[in-house]
Amino acid sequence: MNETPESERTAPQDAPFSHAAGPNGKPEIGRDRVSAWWLRLDDIGAGDWPLLETLLSDGELTRAQRFHFDRDRDVYIAAHALCRALLTRCAGGPPRDWRFTVEDHGKPEVVAPAGTPRLRVNISHTRGLAAVALTAENDIGIDVEWLQREAATEQLAERVFAPRERQVLADAAEAQKIETFLTFWTLKEAYVKAIGKGLSQPLDAFHFDLKTLAIAFDDPEVDDPATWQFARWRPGPDHLMALAVRHPDRARLEISAGPVPLDYLRALAGS
Numbered sequence: 396m397n398e399t400p401e402s403e404r405t406a407p408q409d410a411p412f413s414h415a416a417g418p419n420g421k422p423e424i425g426r427d428r429v430s431a432w433w434l435r436l437d438d439i440g441a442g443d444w445p446l447l448e449t450l451l452s453d454g455e456l457t458r459a460q461r462f463h464f465d466r467d468r469d470v471y472i473a474a475h476a477l478c479r480a481l482l483t484r485c486a487g488g489p490p491r492d493w494r495f496t497v498e499d500h501g502k503p504e505v506v507a508p509a510g511t512p513r514l515r516v517n518i519s520h521t522r523g524l525a526a527v528a529l530t531a532e533n534d535i536g537i538d539v540e541w542l543q544r545e546a547a548t549e550q551l552a553e554r555v556f557a558p559r560e561r562q563v564l565a566d567a568a569e570a571q572k573i574e575t576f577l578t579f580w581t582l583k584e585a586y587v588k589a590i591g592k593g594l595s596q597p598l599d600a601f602h603f604d605l606k607t608l609a610i611a612f613d614d615p616e617v618d619d620p621a622t623w624q625f626a627r628w629r630p631g632p633d634h635l636m637a638l639a640v641r642h643p644d645r646a647r648l649e650i651s652a653g654p655v656p657l658d659y660l661r662a663l664a665g666s
């Protein structure tokens with residue numbers, strides 16, 4: 396699925412990446428372009444796992460071996476392979492060579508090759524699904540959640556949602572509660588991940604309007620809602636995904652998202 400939120404975009408003032416030709420010949424990322432991929436673990440064949448592991452760094456392989464549960468290890472491998480594959484697709488070079496620094500609250504940032512725009516990437520993983528989003532220069536965050544998870548939604552919302560969001564959740568039909576809760580949750584997480592603060596940012600200091608996907612801040616000095624673009628997808632029956640991108644002129648933003656081409660992943664791993 397590809398999606399370009401909002402109206403037709405004007406010509407981007409972008410520094411294109413040479414390896415990044417998209418379906419219509421345009422680069423897939425740049426200051427005005429965001430590319431997101433997801434990977435459902437059900438779509439990965441038994442023979443694919445060793446291939447995916449060849450995309451990871453030694454440090455990631457070591458970390459992957461430390462997970463207690465196979466499902467946590469698998470989704471970690473999928474997410475990090477996806478991240479490296481998207482970076483290579485858009486900016487070239489071997490997937491294993493990408494290096495990251497870690498910011499104060501744990502956000503990894505790409506060490507960009509000299510002379511290229513600053514690449515900005517974020518990953519998310521949940522039961523059965525991994526996702527990655529990539530752009531240049533601008534803050535970006537992504538979050539995916541598993542819809543089947545058991546959650547005491549209203550009690551949790553009481554602690555972390557803004558009053559208006561709690562009201563929307565309270566008004567939702569019983570069958571819609573978990574999806575409504577996770578829709579807010581993915582948007583909120585995407586935002587706190589985009590600004591790099593993670594859960595150190597109080598989640599009830601801002602709220603979303605689910606119809607417009609607009610954000611609002613209790614303290615208007617904190618951040619400017621007009622600079623934020625949000626989008627959301629349903630990568631499969633059991634998952635929700637949300638994206639947050641900061642951009643000085645949202646009208647120029649082009650966002651494309653969809654399942655990773657598995658053949659590309661396999662070819663990359665085999666090369």
Ligand SMILES: CC(C)(COP(=O)(O)OP(=O)(O)OC[C@H]1O[C@@H](n2cnc3c(N)ncnc32)[C@H](O)[C@@H]1OP(=O)(O)O)[C@@H](O)C(=O)NCCC(=O)NCCS
Pocket residue numbers: 471474499500501502503517518519520521536537538539584587588589590591592593594595
């Ligand atoms: C970031 C955070 C919101 C992730 O939430 P989550 O829903 O459990 O996890 P997701 O799967 O969506 O995202 C995890 C990925 O986000 C990235 N990430 C980690 N910290 C991040 C941050 N502060 N901002 C953005 N992205 C972050 C990492 O790539 C991580 O994957 P990895 O651990 O496999 O490398 C949460 O773990 C958090 O708030 N951490 C902050 C902890 C902190 O403040 N630590 C300070 C000392 S380092």
